[in-house]
Amino acid sequence: MASETLQKEIRKLQEEDIEPLSRIEAESFSMPWSPQDFRALLDRDYCIYLVALAEGEVAGCCGMTNICREGNIDNVVVAERFRNRGIARAMLEELIRMGGEAGITAFTLEVRVSNAAAIHLYEMLGFVSEGIRPGFYEKPTEDAVIMWKR
Numbered sequence: 535m536a537s538e539t540l541q542k543e544i545r546k547l548q549e550e551d552i553e554p555l556s557r558i559e560a561e562s563f564s565m566p567w568s569p570q571d572f573r574a575l576l577d578r579d580y581c582i583y584l585v586a587l588a589e590g591e592v593a594g595c596c597g598m599t600n601i602c603r604e605g606n607i608d609n610v611v612v613a614e615r616f617r618n619r620g621i622a623r624a625m626l627e628e629l630i631r632m633g634g635e636a637g638i639t640a641f642t643l644e645v646r647v648s649n650a651a652a653i654h655l656y657e658m659l660g661f662v663s664e665g666i667r668p669g670f671y672e673k674p675t676e677d678a679v680i681m682w683k684r
């Protein structure tokens with residue numbers, strides 16, 4: 535299987551990652567983060583943002599904000615050509631491990647109700663649905679599933 539042979543490295547977000555990440559954002563989301571959005575994260579010690587490198591390229595990212603020992607996960611994304619090869623799973627496992635080290639005891643995220651791949655991924659990692667946030671997303675308007683891993 536391709537995922538067994540893909541060499542990947544997971545590390546903290548650095549300035550040099552921002553340009554390639556912004557391109558991945560733009561191809562993946564209708565409301566992508568800008569380079570300035572990513573740059574602002576570099577100075578926030580209550581945030582952990584990770585990138586995955588594969589085949590020498592930035593392949594994706596995910597991140598978390600520590601709010602009173604709850605980890606709010608956002609911006610989980612993998613470049614289209616690297617999807618379905620275990621990259622998001624590896625990034626999130628590392629994010630959860632680092633969050634645990636930082637004293638986080640519960641993790642939460644929102645996901646579009648139609649995003650079957652992401653919901654499947656989060657369930658594999660132990661997240662469960664705890665509710666629906668109606669009309670949470672724009673472009674297009676859609677409900678969010680609120681998931682928690684406690």
Ligand SMILES: CC(C)(COP(=O)(O)OP(=O)(O)OC[C@H]1O[C@@H](n2cnc3c(N)ncnc32)[C@H](O)[C@@H]1OP(=O)(O)O)[C@@H](O)C(=O)NCCC(=O)NCCS
Pocket residue numbers: 562610611612613616617618619620621622623624644645646649650651652654655658
């Ligand atoms: C969601 C996303 C981050 C997953 O990244 P990835 O690196 O492909 O994820 P992984 O390879 O680690 O795992 C994907 C899992 O979803 C499964 N999957 C893929 N497409 C699926 C679908 N349509 N329905 C259900 N499961 C699906 C894969 O089979 C795999 O599970 P498995 O290991 O049991 O086979 C990626 O698809 C992406 O960037 N999507 C666009 C941005 C996005 O929607 N982000 C999430 C916002 S909440």
